[in-house]
Amino acid sequence: MLPLVGLVLCLTSAHALTAFPQKFQVGNLDEDMVVKCNTSEQQVTWTLNGEPEPMAELVAEGRTLTILGLDLPATGNYSCWAGSILLDATYVVVRSTSPPGQEEGMNVSCQAESYRGSFRCSWRAPSFAVFRARLTRSNGSFGDWVHVAGHRGRFNASFTDPSFCPFAEELHPLQLHLEGLSDNSFLSFTVHFFIRDIVQPDPPQELTVRRRGDRLYLSWAPPASWPLPKSYFALFYRLQYELLNGTQVDEYLEGAEETSLREGARRVRISCSDPYASPTWSPWSAWQDMEAARQRGPAAR
Numbered sequence: 001m002l003p004l005v006g007l008v009l010c011l012t013s014a015h016a017l018t019a020f021p022q023k024f025q026v027g028n029l030d031e032d033m034v035v036k037c038n039t040s041e042q043q044v045t046w047t048l049n050g051e052p053e054p055m056a057e058l059v060a061e062g063r064t065l066t067i068l069g070l071d072l073p074a075t076g077n078y079s080c081w082a083g084s085i086l087l088d089a090t091y092v093v094v095r096s097t098s099p100p101g102q103e104e105g106m107n108v109s110c111q112a113e114s115y116r117g118s119f120r121c122s123w124r125a126p127s128f129a130v131f132r133a134r135l136t137r138s139n140g141s142f143g144d145w146v147h148v149a150g151h152r153g154r155f156n157a158s159f160t161d162p163s164f165c166p167f168a169e170e171l172h173p174l175q176l177h178l179e180g181l182s183d184n185s186f187l188s189f190t191v192h193f194f195i196r197d198i199v200q201p202d203p204p205q206e207l208t209v210r211r212r213g214d215r216l217y218l219s220w221a222p223p224a225s226w227p228l229p230k231s232y233f234a235l236f237y238r239l240q241y242e243l244l245n246g247t248q249v250d251e252y253l254e255g256a257e258e259t260s261l262r263e264g265a266r267r268v269r270i271s272c273s274d275p276y277a278s279p280t281w282s283p284w285s286a287w288q289d290m291e292a293a294r295q296r297g298p299a300a301r
């Protein structure tokens with residue numbers, strides 16, 4: 001078994017993809033495929049992955065090359081030349097034969113920090129080298145292709161829908177179309193989702209202890225990325241106190257940005273969520289220490 005694995009590795013590393021090719025063509029296993037050289041030259045020569053050796057199952061005629069019975073060794077970079085001048089190059093791959101639904105194993109997950117129409121998606125695809133992704137925006141137009149290089153089989157990319165309206169109810173899901181290439185195969189699929197289902201706010205900011213008279217108050221502000229007006233984009237807040245004996249106590253508030261400080265707390269932190277959408281909580285803010293604030297006395301803020 002081992003020598004075979006070594007051979008396969010050598011074959012693939014000879015033309016490992018590092019970027020999404022400008023031109024590629026997808027074929028089915030064992031079917032013929034015609035590759036055209038985009039040139040005005042009448043006669044061209046071909047290389048496959050830099051090798052001039054024409055294989056038996058390739059038939060070159062004028063500007064076209066026919067691959068007879070596409071198989072894995074016949075995939076790769078077909079370049080056509082006039083002498084030493086590169087005319088054109090087409091990357092040939094086989095359609096991924098994995099059953100539909102394989103994409104579920106890719107764990108595509110998307111998050112938006114707000115309703116501004118931008119979001120980030122990540123997925124796993126260890127056997128693919130590069131991806132490109134394109135968004136169908138909420139107004140039906142296509143965004144540009146975004147090229148995505150992987151790192152150890154993990155991919156992530158950011159997208160923006162400039163036509164997204166934060167004030168309108170989302171009637172249709174956004175569609176994100178992903179295409180992946182490995183050295184010899186092609187994968188294509190679409191994920192659908194509503195922004196409201198993927199919103200995870202950033203943590204609230206400026207969590208501060210204030211003294212007013214002889215009482216202490218906590219105040220905070222919505223995350224900077226959260227849209228305005230507050231009356232429309234209200235937030236649900238969750239305060240978590242750590243008491244002196246180590247017990248943690250949660251307190252929930254809607255809309256408020258101030259509350260009186262709970263007695264006997266050592267420290268406190270805060271997170272938020274959108275009360276009208278998915279119940280996904282933001283990450284926690286940093287802990288705020290109560291001792292320091294208490295000791296600063298009435299003169300301090």
Ligand SMILES: *[C@@H]1O[C@H](CO)[C@@H](O)[C@H](O)[C@H]1NC(C)=O
Nearest residue numbers: 021022050077079086089091
């Ligand atoms: C294919 O080969 C040509 C000629 O060597 C090169 O310019 C091009 O970048 C290669 N394309 C890919 C996707 O590797």
Ligand SMILES: *[C@@H]1O[C@H](CO)[C@@H](O)[C@H](O)[C@H]1NC(C)=O
Nearest residue numbers: 023036037038039040087088
């Ligand atoms: C062929 O090449 C011309 C000039 O570079 C380009 O405008 C055209 O889009 C190409 N056609 C294809 C099918 O790649």
Ligand SMILES: *[C@@H]1O[C@H](CO)[C@@H](O)[C@H](O)[C@H]1NC(C)=O
Nearest residue numbers: 104105106107108109123124
């Ligand atoms: C996919 O995500 C789920 C939950 O997020 C996780 O439990 C699972 O391990 C992930 N699968 C892979 C292959 O990463």
Ligand SMILES: *[C@@H]1O[C@H](CO)[C@@H](O)[C@H](O)[C@H]1NC(C)=O
Nearest residue numbers: 120121122151154155156157
């Ligand atoms: C996304 O990719 C960047 C660099 O490519 C990396 O620094 C970051 O941690 C990745 N984020 C996620 C959520 O995977």
Ligand SMILES: *[C@@H]1O[C@H](CO)[C@@H](O)[C@H](O)[C@H]1NC(C)=O
Nearest residue numbers: 137139140141161162163164
């Ligand atoms: C959709 O929105 C984009 C970006 O705002 C804009 O460029 C495009 O013209 C719009 N298309 C339609 C059909 O409204």
Ligand SMILES: *[C@@H]1O[C@H](CO)[C@@H](O)[C@H](O)[C@H]1NC(C)=O
Nearest residue numbers: 243244245246247248263264
């Ligand atoms: C910690 O203190 C709180 C309030 O003083 C009390 O309700 C709770 O039972 C205590 N927990 C433990 C584990 O002692």
